[in-house]
Amino acid sequence: MRVTQSMLSNNMLRNLTSSYSKMGKLNDQLTTGKKVNRPSDDPVVAMRGLGYRMQVDKVVQYQRNIGEVNNWLDSTDDALDKVGQALHRTKELVTNAANSGAMTDADREKIKSELDQLRQQIQDTANTKVGDKYIFSGTKTNSPLHDKTITPPSTEPNGYPDLTDPNNAAFTSDININVFDGVELNVNSKSAELFKEIDDMFKSFNDPDVDFGAAIGKVDGMMDELLTERADVGARQNRAELMNDRLETQELISTKQMSMNEDIDFEKVITEMISQESVHRAALSVGARIIQPSLVDFLR
Structure with missing residues (x-):
């Protein structure tokens, strides 16, 4: 085959263009630090990169969910702690009132007045919110657990919903947040019945014939139930911490895989x-x- 000058020139120009293209690609890699800057560079690496990036984004979203879980559980534990402090003070007052030899009727009326304030404090605690959601109202997060504006027959006279009514089942329903593939954590405390029982106990203190000696045992019983509830919240806090550690590990693994797939040497x-x-x-x-x-x- 006869080789002409134009053939030599065209081949030279084609080879120079190819050389420029290779240098341009290498320059792009050095500038971005990535092996692939467009899918056409390496479709396999590009597809793997999309998969790894989706995994990293998913883990980041789960970590945000864990943050919401901790927010709910920490707020719940703090609220129950405040209830515990109120019950400790209640026990002190009831124990003093049970001392018939040292307490006058006027003294007992003063104690009842403070007990009524503690009752109102616990009622307010029952309406604790995280953001705009009531954390003790089950899935009815837009409704307060204790509502002083509602009167019978819709609720009990103490302002708490009638939990035996099927229409109020939502007040004891679970709220779950997804924290991993197929893993959910329960974030709310179904303490509606406990708050109602505590309020009934305080209501009994207003009875003129109240036996403060027997009331000490009632307070102890409420404190035991409260400790059980707090132990459950604490167990879920520990599990949330373990899940957070797992997610941090998964983030490191996914990020490393993505870097090995995409980043240049x-x-x-x-x-x-x-x-x-x-x-x-x-x-x-x-x-x-x-x-x-x-x-x-x-x-x-």
């Missing part, structure tokens, strides 16, 4: 860039010799 790419520049200079040098002769050169 700078030393390797720089070496390739230098080698390609040398090849390109050699091609330019040879090309200059190929296109140098002209018709005038042959006529000399």
Whole structure:
């Protein structure tokens, strides 16, 4: 086959274009630090990268969910702690009132007045909110557990919903938050019945014939139930912490896989860039010799 000057020139230009393209690709990799800057660079790496990136994003979302779980559980534990403090004070007052030899009727009325304030404090605690959601109202997060504006027959006289009514089943329903694939954590405390029982106990203190000696046992019983509820909340807090540790590990693993798939080895790419520049200079040098002769050169 006869090789003409135009064929040599075209081949030279094609090879130079290819060389420029390779250097451009290497330059893009050095600039971005990524092996692939468009799917056409390496479809397999690009598809794997999408999968790893989705995994990282999923883990980040689960970590945000864990933050919401901790917010609910920490607020619940704090509220129940305040109830416990109120019950401790209640026991002190009831024990003093049970001392018939040292207490006058006027003293007992003062104690009843403070007990009534403690009752109202616990009622307010029953309506604790996280953001705009009531945390002790089950799935009826828009409704307060204790509502002083509602009167019978809708609720009990003490302002708490009638939990034996099927229409109020939502007040004792679970709220679950997804924290991993197929894993949910219960974040609310179904303490509606406990708050109602505590309020009934305080209501009995207003009875003119109340036996404060027997009331000490009632207070102890409420404190035991409260401790049981707090232990359950604490167990869920520990599990949430374990899940958070697992998610942090998963984030590291997913990020490492994504980096190994996408990130370049700078030393390797720089070496390739230098080698390609040398090849390109050699091609330019040879090309200059190929296109140098002209018709005038042959006529000399």
